[in-house]
Amino acid sequence: MTSVSSSSGAAAKDGKHLLPHIQAVDPACDALRQEIHRVKRQHSGKEAAPTPAAKRLKLSKKASLQFLELQQLQRACCAHSLARKQTTQEAKISMDRACLDLQNVLYEVRHFEKQIADCEALETKYQKVSVIPESELKAPSEDAVHVMDPHLIMLRRLNFELVERKRLVDEEKALDKELEEAEVEHAKELAELDLLNKELATALKVTIPLQTRLGITNASAREQNEKASLLPEPLFVLYKHAVGFARTYEKEIEIDIVGDFQLAATTKSSAATALPAEQSISDDVAASLDRENSVDDMDVDVGQDSTKAHADRSATYYSRHSLDVVLTILAPGGNGHLAKLVFSYLTNLQIVVVAAKMLTPVAHIPAKLFSAGLFPGDVGHDSPNPANAFLGSESDPFRFDEVKAGGNPFAWAQALCGMEYPSRLGDGRYYLQKLPTLLRARIEVLKDLGAKLVAAVPTFAKLKDVDWKLSEENDPASLKYEISARQAEEETQIAVVVLPPPPATTATLVLRQNANDDPTPPTS
Structure with missing residues (x-):
């Protein structure tokens, strides 16, 4: 009874309330333990005055009743656990349903936000044309009514943009022509430099014995750098x-x-030479790429074929x-x-x-x-x-x-x-x-x-x-x-x-x- 009272006090101190069938387990176990010890002492003959066989039978029946009481408490615990599990499952189903409803609402919110963002980001070709600002456009000679008309102002800005783009196209053509002339001149200079490099290489070969005698290593250093x-x-x-x-x-x-x-x-x-865009790769390279892709694919079955392909690549x-x-x-x-x-x-x-x-x-x-x-x-x-x-x-x-x-x-x-x-x-x-x-x-x-x-x-x-x-x-x-x-x-x-x-x-x-x-x- 002392253990029961101490455990009850600890449970009350912690703010927990034990169930009645849980609280009854400790007293029943103590009573059963005492009854078993008493029967054991009587059977062993350690008591001063041995009890008759009828009293021993009565004590054994009392112990059996205690076992039945423990079994009843166990059934009560099992029934309570099943009831709590059922209640918990129902609460979980309700929570899952609420979470699903919340996810559906959030999905609709995200969908509406995406639609709003797409509408706000919608652009047309008219909006992409960069025109001169109104502050930089000179005032027209028309009266003040035409000056204040936004449509006329936009038309003037677009016309100004058209004239500027035509002028820039003419300048681009002139610059392209200058570039072609510069490339021709550059090619001539490169040809002259190549000829000069050959002449210098020939001169260096002639001076190699002299460099060796003088201890100059320029030629060998140049060769090593190449x-x-x-x-x-x-x-x-x-x-x-x-x-x-x-x-x-x-x-x-x-x-x-x-x-x-x-x-x-x-x-x-x-x-260093890259393949042209229209040029196709060779059949051997394509086969090797297909083999690597087939091995690296996540959907391929890992078996003998995969092991063989891995061995081929490991070589x-x-x-x-x-x-x-x-x-x-x-x-x-x-x-x-x-x-x-x-x-x-x-x-x-x-x-x-x-x-x-x-x-x-x-x-x-x-x-x-x-x-x-x-x-x-x-x-x-x-x-x-x-x-x-x-x-x-x-x-x-x-x-x-x-x-x-x-x-x-x-x-x-x-x-x-x-x-x-x-x-x-x-x-x-x-x-x-x-x-x-x-x-x-x-x-x-x-x-x-x-x-x-x-x-x-x-x-x-x-x-x-x-x-x-x-x-x-x-x-x-x-x-x-x-x-x-x-x-x-x-x-x-x-x-x-x-x-x-x-x-x-x-x-x-x-x-x-x-x-x-x-x-x-x-x-x-």
Whole structure:
């Protein structure tokens, strides 16, 4: 009874009124609980004076009556719930009907407002004619009655507009004639300039030996600029950036352009020439467009045909431009070449990939370690262009393939090429000022790592099928690689290498005999 009174008091305090059959549940449960305890004690024989069997039967009947009372209260609760649900459903139907009526009224209001706006915005050809204002029109010689007539005033304004337009048409014809004469003169001057350019080119070819002897690089710089004009826009930005940086700050890098220049010139000229409006596209292009539209259509059934079309398009994902920009890192003082970075542009994915190569490689250390992780978290495994995620399908999502791409799409490479894609590196700007220093520091780390591996594992240089796997438990601030080798058809884990981002000069090496052994202390 105490729990019932406290719950009733709490309900009254909160402003809620419990229903009678809800309030009767707690007393009935308490009485039933007491009766059950009493019967249990009698059956267990713990009481001092055991009651007769008839009294026990009476107590059991009393407990059964309490159960019947609880069932009656449950039926009352169910009946009340059904009644409240029915009332709620009727109120909901009434509210839905009122909302529908409101939407109909709002629709009619919007319709009337649109009709009013269309009537107010109705224009005729007469209203579109721009005529001279009345204040600028000279007063006529007629009497004051004609001056005040709006019709006559409008006629005079229209006549004045007609005379002015005829005069402007005559001036336009005269200017067109002058333009034709200027174009003829311009064509003559262009012909003379072309002839002069040929003469200058011939003169420059004659002076090339003299330029070589005097150390003048104007001819080679002009030739290199002509090659750079064939680059795609991202690589052109990178080339100009690198050339300006090399001339101003860094003398120990070399920039070059490699590839098929004839194909690049043909591609550029064909892209610059637009198709005439009356010219139809080729059958192959039309078929490819129809295939893409059929795949991208929302009403198409996703099945084997869609998967096949996606596979056909995925074959062109990694199409590359015919020209690449090569950045060669020299040793301090210009004594020898250390490494080479090849920047390529994927025309369909619209990203730049970097293929790194150490000119003095270290045994069994892959070239990908040279350029990966120069900045924390920038491993170069995923495409930085967010639009590439929509190339795949639900059954076959797009995943960037480093082997097919021929390089890694590092975030810093996109920034150097002027492409601003969102990345984990933040919104900072990246320049070439730090890149040579970071690459030289990474080369020293890899050489030191190779020496440590040979010293720790004497047979490391002679091992075959050495695999460097990027650990899944990778720290964004460093790169953790698991080194394993296959010997006698059994894969043995050799060591774990933690490669910090430059300009750190030491990598952490943890030796392992197999995957189950505890690691030895790290080698600094």
